[in-house]
Amino acid sequence: MESWEPLKVLILGAGKGGTALIDLLARGAGVEVCGVADKNPRAPGLRLARSLNIPTATNVADLMAKDGAHLIVDVTGDATMPSQIAAMHASNVETMSGRAARLLWTLVQEEQELRAQLMQADKLATLGTFAAQIAHDLKNPLYCIREFAQFIEEELDPSRIKEYSREILKADTYLTSIVEGLTAYTRSSCSEPESVRLADLLDQAVKMARFATVSNEVEILREYQPVPSIHADPAELLQVFVNLITNAVQAMKGQGRVTLMIRSEADKILVSIKDTGPGIPATSLSKIFTPFFTTKERGAGTGLGLSIVKTLVNKYGGDIAVESEEGKGSIFMIRFPVPSPVN
Known part of the structure; x- marks a missing residue:
């Protein structure tokens, strides 16, 4: 059985487009993201790459100096980047930039949006x-709030009113925890x-x-x-x-x-x-x-x-x-x- 070497991809640009590419390609079978570069050290794609143990750099030349990449994907949006890539990479390395890279980014974004919709549906x-x-858990504290509110209307003793108020607050806290959990x-x-x-x-x-x-x-x-x-x-x-x-x-x-x-x-x-x-x-x-x-x-x-x-x-x-x-x-x-x- 013939074995295939994974396609090794170098991503230049770790902003929104680069992050989306890392997210997709890192999950792909037969694809290995071998490096990500961006001049902004706080770029979200660099953080994602580090969490996946993918080599990162803020200097494109440092990353491209390493051998092994089969494909370079440029999503920096820098008009001078294609000429820089041409001067640095080996002739056997393919490059995707400009309109081709934007097309890939568009397709990746659509895939992300569809996946997000499926996750939300689930x-x-x-x-x-x-x-x-949930209905059962909401019913009991709501019943307590109603009953203690009625007790307060008829109660004249301030200490008893405070006691009933504390019970209402307990029920309110419990309801709030349920709602916050569902919201999260x-x-x-x-x-x-x-x-x-x-x-x-x-x-x-x-x-x-x-x-x-x-x-x-x-x-x-x-x-x-x-x-x-x-x-x-x-x-x-x-x-x-x-x-x-x-x-x-x-x-x-x-x-x-x-x-x-x-x-x-x-x-x-x-x-x-x-x-x-x-x-x-x-x-x-x-x-x-x-x-x-x-x-x-x-x-x-x-x-x-x-x-x-x-x-x-x-x-x-x-x-x-x-x-x-x-x-x-x-x-x-x-x-x-x-x-x-x-x-």
Whole structure:
């Protein structure tokens, strides 16, 4: 069987266009982004490249001096860049710039917009499965607020009025936490990644996943070791964790144990989500990350959830694997690269 060398691409320009290209090409099979250059050291594409352990430079000449690239994509918008490239690169290296690069950027942007729409649709579909439990959780504090408000109308003792007011404030705080959690989850992804703590996002995802079933008898075990923060869009990683924990809770029908683990593993950060559910049939394991494939009943899922999870994990240089045994449960393991230090 003939093996193919990956296409090695050098990206010049790490602004909006370069960032979009890195995002797409870093996920592509058979493509290796071997370097990114931009004269602005704070360019968003340079931060994304470092998080993926892709070599970066603020001097184009420094990056192009390294051998190995098959294709140079210039999205700097600098009219003098083509002549600079021609003077520096070897004759066997192809170049894409000008209108051709703008066309590629346009296609990449359209792909990003479509992917964002699919991800948002999956979020809303997940919220749809939460609807019954959300309504139940809203009903009780609203009832308390109404009852204590009526008590206040009829009460003359100032100390009792203060007591009732405190109960109303407690119910209001609880309602606010529900609304803020839903708002954070449905918020569209931001364009600027930031430093995020994986443990915080896992805990936030647990709060969301409790709406996945009317039964609330799931035990959550946390095994968190100190690990570095990673540079990512928190809304996207929250979607990853909500999806996986929700699947676990629903598979166990609200009864069982979910173990969340974070630890360092060589040059990786491992995040695992393990459940004691019925497990995944062996015939389905190889297909669960395929778009529109689902083991749930008709109407219970879009079939996009795990496909989106894999896409988002890959976006940040990670990989995801699953192990499962019928009757004993499943474990999803995500490995992110340890972020490179930024000078």
